[in-house]
Each structure stands twice: as C-alpha cells, then as structure tokens.
Amino acid sequence: MIQVSGQIIARFYRLAILLLAVSILLEACTPAATQSPAPGAVATRSIKVIATTTILGDIVKQIGKEAIELRILLPAGSDPHTFEPAPQDVIAVAEADLVIINGAGLEGFLERLLENAGATQVVSASDGVELLQMGDDLTGAADPHVWFNPLNVLIWTQNIERGLSDLDPANAEHYSANAEAYRAELHQLDAWIEEQVTLIPPANRKLVTDHRTFGYFADRYGFDQVGAVIPSSSAAAEPSAAALAALEDSIRELGVQAIFIGTTVAPNLAQRVATDTGVQLVTLYTDALTDPGGEAASYLELMRYDVSAIVEALK
Amino acid sequence: MIPLVDLLLDPLNYPFMVRGLLATLMVGVVCATVGTYMVLRGMAFFGDALSHAILPGVALGYLAGGSRGSLFWWGMGTAILTSMGIGALSKGARVKEDTAIGIIFAGMFALGIALISTVRSYTVDLAHFLFGDVLGVSGSDLVRMGIFGGLIVIAVLVFYKEFLVLSFDPTLASTLRLPVRFFEYALYLLIAIAIVVSLQTVGVALMVAMLITPAASASLLTRRLPVMMSLAAAIGALSGAIGLYLSYYINIASGAAIVLTCTAFFALAWLGRTIQRAIV
C-alpha cells in the first residue's frame, strides 16, 4: 500500500513541476514590449531589478529608489563565493527586467543561472573598473572586491544609471539626479577615509585578512596586503600547511598587529593563527551588508565601520 | 643537502603543525584499533555510512548556534543513534543489512545537506566537514580526542577476548551465554565514537580509509590478531604523520595526503605478499 501512495505522490510532483516549468516558459517568452511603458508616458509600474549582492543592491536602490522593485539574490550574511542558487532564484531571474551583477568574476554561479533562466538584460556594475590581479602567486584571476575603493563605486553608479535609464527612459532624469547625489556622498567618503588613514603610522599599514579582500583598498590608500589565511579571493579555497606557516612567519617578521576577518567566512583557521602568533582578531564586514539596523546596513556605513576598526587596531 | 633532522623538525616550529601531528597520530591509532574488527567482519560499508550519517547532527548543531565544542557532541549523539538504528533495522530480517545501511546512509546525508542549505552562510564549513580541517585543530579538540580515543583503546583491550569470540564464532559466543547483542552494540558504539573523534583530520569522505586501510595492510603482514591490531595502529599513526609532512612540503590537502599514504602502505604490503608467495 505504501508503494502505491508513493507512485501517486511522485506523479503529483511531476505534474506540479511541469506546470511550474510551463508557466516560467510562458513568462520568459512574452516579449518585453508589452511590459515596459509606452515611450513618453509615465511609468505605470516599477521595473523589476535584481542585484546579486547586498552591497551592490544598496547602490542600486540609492539610484533607483521608488521607481524600481529591487530584489537581492544573496540573502544578508551569505557568502557570494560559495552561494548556490535555489529554484526560487532561477524563477526570480527569469521574471526580472534587469539583472545587475558585480562582475569581475565574483558571481561564479551566475553563468549557469542565466542559462537556466533564459535571456534577461544583464548589466555588469564593474564594467570599466581597472581590475587588479589577485596576488603574485595567482596569475590570471582578478580580485572581484572592487567596492573597497569608493572611486570604483563611482563607476558602478555610472553603469547602473545607464542600465536603468536604457530600460526605463521615462525615469531617466530621476535616476540621474539620484546618482549625482550619491556620487557626492562617495567623494565625501573617500576624503574621510584619506583623513582617517593618516592616523595610522605608515609602518603599521599592513593588512592580514581571512581571504584576499582588501586589494583595492590597499591600492587606493597605501596599505600592504601582507597575507591572507586563505591565499585566494574565494573563501571556498583551502590553505596548505606550508602557506599557513609562511603566513605566520610574515606576521611575526613584519610585526603585524591584527588579523581582519569577515563575517561570512568561518573563523576557525584565522582564530588559530591569531592565537598562535599572539595578534588581535578583528571582525569586519567585507562581502555583505548586515540587516537594516545593524552596524553595516548600507555601503557607506560598512566602509565607515571597517575603516574605523582598521584604524583602531593599527594606529 | 638538508639534513633529515631539519626536515622533520622545521614544521614543528609552528604550533598548528604540532597540534595537527598529535591529532593524526591519535586518529591513526584509534581508527586502526576499531578498524581491525571492521576488516575482519566486513564492516567497511557500515563505517562509511556512519561517517556520512553524522552530517544532520552537525547541521542541527550549527542551526542551534553551537560552539565548535558542542558540534562534537551533536555529532556524537547522531552517530550513536544511527549505529543503533542500523543495528536494529538489520536485525529486523525484512531488509538485508547491506540494504539497511544504504538506506540510512543516503537518507541521513541528504537530511544533513538539506539542513545546511538553509544556513546560507558558513557553507565553507561543509567543505571542512567533508574533507577535514586538520590545520584548524585546537588545544581543546586535542583534549577531547585524547580522552575519547583513550576510552576506545581501553574498551577494546578490556573486552578483547569477548570481541574476539564474537567476531570469529558468534555461535560459540551464544553457547557460552555471552551477551551477544550487548557486545555487538558496544562495537557499533566504539566505531561511532572513533569516527566522531577522527572527523576533523580527514573528513567524512575519507574517514573509511583511516578505519580500513591500515588494518587491511596489517592483515596481509601477519596471521595473529594482537600483532595485526598493533601493526595496524602503527601504520595508521605513521601514515598520519607522513601525510601531514607531505602536505607541508609539497602543498597538497592534508586529509588526502594522509589517505594516499595509507593506500601506499597497503600497496607495498600487497606487493610484498605477492612477491613472497611467488618465491616460496
């Protein structure tokens, strides 16, 4: 009897999946012209935009504001390097009008996702950003953490503004005004950080992190990325014993005072290294924002928090 | 020419290597000890299944917001429950033992993955769980390993003759009125504890190798059980140490290096035995 019920349940699920697939196909195949507003008319509904990371999403929201319906793919606190999209994510991408990605190789999962979801408009926020290489030992791979240099985020705003306006020309002025305002704030942030950094004696401007996140920050503000517990831009990699030993040697020889770790990566190894070398372990926000109300609920807050923590630890 | 002594001592300048070495030595001994019985009784699949079945327990521990120490207990509890469950299911005689093990193995592992997938962050810890994290062994991890590993070895020694009779001739055990069920479950329990204790070194995917391979090598080299067990422990410990050093000097994952060393030892033993047979 149990066998028979199992067959019925299996058939039910197959039917349900079939219906779901059919509805997705219908949505995806409907030409976009019937959905976007007629040129010249005021937008009757907001466009659906997907941003991949929470950091990116914050910038997009600052520019789009009420004119867009924003959905962020990666939940708060999750790690873009190890993110696995669920079926709901595929559906969301298929239904969206525009997908904005970080680019620079951060979204390793994206190619397959776009294949599954069918063609959608994609804008890479980091288009035109001067990419830095990972480290001397890893040739070819670019460091995707471009947002740690606010000047790169300026380029983001340009790409995002253009992308939104192309899709929704009716609100182009709206987007333009918001983008300008935000750019002013970014310049302010940049100036503030420069000022803060002067509080750290030049000899102490050394960063040891859990994975290679601060390349662009180091480049802009004159720091030295001395080493990382995981010598890769992806937190999913594993360090070898020799690499860990080399890191501990560097920490000791260079007199590094703190190891900075992110909140999305398990801290175990970093804790071991910190205890063994006797340095401080400081938690920063690196790849994702906190929930609203948290310490790093927006990009600007995240940068302010991180810079303050870095200055506090190294000065 | 770098003297051998330097090669051996250099890595030990780093506390994480010393801890890792102690961990692999302990794990080698403990796993080989219970692994001897597993080889003699054909329990390799059981061991593999039990390792994987711990995943949902660890996942629950994460969801409950536990510390690393508490994850140990979550894993332990799950391992014990699973081993008793397999034992009970296969005694039921409706399902063959091999089938029972397969069902529980896959079901538990899938449950674990499902639970972990609800925790969108810390997925890198899944990788650690699967493949080991020997470089991240802490002092308290070592203490736990030592205590439970020691208990296992003591239990095997204390009940040596009971486990021996049970493994060789369960009918004799019954006619001598030994509590057969009790000792069978006791053996399952020891295996479960050995797995949880050793998980950090090689991870779930390779755990069965630490249990089986050194004992299998030893079985080719001797025909006496006490010698087989001691030899297995020695090979296990040595493989752990060599594997760790290999991972240090040639930059490969430690867990895999250890298991490859175990396998190499087995290949040597097998070759040696084959050559010996051909000559004699």
Next chain:
Amino acid sequence: MIAKRLHKTGLIPQHAVHQPGSPLLELCAVSLRYNGRVALEAVSFQVNNGQRVAVVGPNGAGKSTLFKVIAGLLPATSGEVKVSGAGPGGHICIAYVPQRSQVDWEFPVVVNDVVMMGRIGKLGLLRWPRARDWDYVHHALEVVGLSHLANRQIGELSGGEQQRMFIARALAQEAELMLMDEPLTGLDLPSQEGIFEILDGLGQQGVTVLIAMHDLKLATDRFEQVMLLNRRLIGYGKPTDIFTPERLVAAYGGHLHLVGAGDELLALSDTCCDEATG
C-alpha cells in the same frame, strides 16, 4: 567483584546447576516452526551420559536445527528441552561444533587461540587466561593430538586437524554435551579413524556426543545408537532396528534407493541438491 555486580544486572546469566539423576539430554515433543515452515515436529527422546548417537537424515531434515535448539541458540515453538534437568539457556557445558565450511579460516588466530576461546565461559568478564586455563588448553590439544600445531594459523590445518581442533575447544570448554555438525564429511579414512579414536576416549570419560551425518554405513558400523530424523523422529535405537527399509523410505523418500545385493540391502543415498538446512 565487578563481575558479581554485572551478574546481578542480568547481563550475564547465572549458570544452571546440573541435577543429579536426570538424563543428560531430554526432549519432550519439541516442535519448531520457522517462516511458516515446519522444521521440527514433536521430537521426543532421551540421551544418557557418555552415549554416542548418530543423527541421520537427508538434507533439510532439520539436523542442524535440532542441534541449535538443543544448544539454546533457537527457541522451540513448543515442547521442552532439558539438559541435566534444566533448560539449555543456563548451561555453558554444551559445545556446538560447526560445519567446517562455515568457518572463516582466514581469521588471524592460531590453534591455541581457538581452543582457549572455549574457556571464555569459565573465565568471565574482565579476566585474562591464567596458568590453569592454559593447562586445560594444553591437555585438550594432547588428547586430540594437535600439540605440535598449537601455534599454526588455523587456515594451514588439514580438514581432519581442523575438526580435531574444535573437539579440543569443546574439551577446554569442559563440555558435557557435544553437538557435531557433519564432522566426518570430506575427511579421508585415516582422518576419520583419528576422530573416532578421540570420540571413543570421550565416551569413556562420560562426554555425550551427538553427531549429524549422512553416511549410513558409517553410522551402522561405528555407532550403538542412531537417530533417524526428517522433521519428525522416525526412529531412535540400534542401527539394525532403525535402518529398516520402511523407516529408510519414510525418512529419505525419493533421495534413497534401496538395492538388493544377495542377502544384504544396499542403500544408496543422494546427498546432492541441498534444500535449505535449518
């Protein structure tokens, strides 16, 4: 002292006391149903100390099952088994010698180890063998003539030596009742002779032996008591009384062919094509 506490928990059963005056082995209407099949039906008989009985029947007759019930390994569905007046469960004086084909000969133990296993019942938990126990083991090996092979791995023994090793184990166990499952199968004549010599000696010491076999000639020649079994007890007594044409046909059915040769009866038994033995 720990052992005594463990006894109280019921984990280790107390050993039964032998009641003097009662026959060593007594079965009263013992039946066993297994998975809907009748394996044994209303088997009743008595065996006294020192007797040697051949249990004969075709494959699937229930010979192994009968031994397992006597040894307390299988519970009877109905009826009673008494060993020296008490049920088999409390005794550790019953030795079950398995068929050689069912033993893992690759197991890393030597002859000494296997014989010492018989003493585990006497040793109890948490105790290692002492000199006295080794005396029992050495004596047992002497009786069966295997002293020179004491440190051989069991896989290196011949069929006859393997059988004798299990007899030695039963001796070390201080068994009073020995149940041997097909011990003579596959042994050449000298090896069989050797076994019978040992069994004669055991009989003189009062050890009771039941041997499952299918060689009717051997049973007739070497045993004073035979039991003909095919789920039911078809006959129990002297070979000449029991191995009559009617009874043999009742037991063997189509597996046996009776051929007249002069004034003798030749019984050709068919030992191929195993049914599931109980």
